[in-house]
Amino acid sequence: MAGPVVVVGDVATDVVVVLSGEPAPGSDRPASIRTRGGGAGANVAVHLARAGVPVVLAGCVGDDAAGANLSAELADAGVRLRLRTVPRTATGTIVSLVEPGGQRSMLADRGANLALRPSDVPAPPPGGHLHLSGYTLLDPGPRAAGLAALAAATAAGCTSSVDPASTGPLRAYGVDRWLSDTGGATLVLPNADEARLLTGCADAAEAARALARRHPIAVLTLGADGALWASGDTVVHRPAVATTVVDTTGAGDAFAAGLLRAWLKDRSCSPAAALDAGLTRAAEVVRRPGAR
Numbered sequence: 001m002a003g004p005v006v007v008v009g010d011v012a013t014d015v016v017v018v019l020s021g022e023p024a025p026g027s028d029r030p031a032s033i034r035t036r037g038g039g040a041g042a043n044v045a046v047h048l049a050r051a052g053v054p055v056v057l058a059g060c061v062g063d064d065a066a067g068a069n070l071s072a073e074l075a076d077a078g079v080r081l082r083l084r085t086v087p088r089t090a091t092g093t094i095v096s097l098v099e100p101g102g103q104r105s106m107l108a109d110r111g112a113n114l115a116l117r118p119s120d121v122p123a124p125p126p127g128g129h130l131h132l133s134g135y136t137l138l139d140p141g142p143r144a145a146g147l148a149a150l151a152a153a154t155a156a157g158c159t160s161s162v163d164p165a166s167t168g169p170l171r172a173y174g175v176d177r178w179l180s181d182t183g184g185a186t187l188v189l190p191n192a193d194e195a196r197l198l199t200g201c202a203d204a205a206e207a208a209r210a211l212a213r214r215h216p217i218a219v220l221t222l223g224a225d226g227a228l229w230a231s232g233d234t235v236v237h238r239p240a241v242a243t244t245v246v247d248t249t250g251a252g253d254a255f256a257a258g259l260l261r262a263w264l265k266d267r268s269c270s271p272a273a274a275l276d277a278g279l280t281r282a283a284e285v286v287r288r289p290g291a292r
Contacts, residue, residue, distance in 0.1 A: 009041015250291020
């Protein structure tokens with residue numbers, strides 16, 4: 001790996017609520033509630049740094065205690081920070097409601113993340129890599145910064161990866177618009193539902209092939225069914241790593257970091273090896289509450 005990875009994306013506080021049973025509308029339900037570091041961009045950056053990858057995180061925090069605490073945590077994890085403090089704005093907060101079995105729903109107040117500007121984003125150095133969290137493109141505030149980051153990576157001759165973020169915001173933003181915005185990305189990293197939305201293909205393997213006709217590499221996460229790698233018309237599947245699932249929050253971010261580390265370290269590594277590296281990292285995260 002010739003240069004560091006520049007990650008562009010959200011920094012947030014995760015409030016992780018693990019329910020003891022099914023939700024009980026209109027009544028009470030015991031839960032375990034913990035506060036953790038979160039944000040899709042920050043999650044990927046932390047996992048990369050912990051794996052020994054030089055990484056720079058570009059984003060925004062508010063001028064509050066949460067922003068200071070998250071910045072300190074990220075620095076302690078070995079992430080080089082390019083975080084701008086936005087005056088009179090709260091740091092992003094995400095409430096993650098985790099049901100039995102680990103499935104989660106998220107309530108997002110993105111706060112200072114929506115103030116990201118093109119000038120906040122450093123260009124990857126020659127030989128480096130850009131990873132862009134898709135949330136950056138899905139809101140009018142930070143969209144210009146996300147587009148500028150992708151353009152800078154292309155101009156520098158760097159590789160780039162992008163995840164589509166979430167089906168709801170993606171659908172509202174527009175599939176054709178998103179595909180146009182990310183046309184220069186080297187890797188796209190959707191989950192199966194996002195891939196189906198982006199391609200109109202009901203079958204995950206067909207969706208992977210369709211995306212691989214637009215991008216050099218498409219990698220789909222399939223939850224308990226593992227992951228797919230598509231390049232051209234070749235599709236490789238690997239099963240998930242057996243584990244006890246407590247909370248799926250951040251599993252996709254952990255997978256992306258594990259896969260990117262393997263691929264960036266050795267571009268000739270096999271798709272199976274890259275997928276296994278991502279699936280192993282994801283399995284470590286889902287065993288406990290929180291994204292990292």
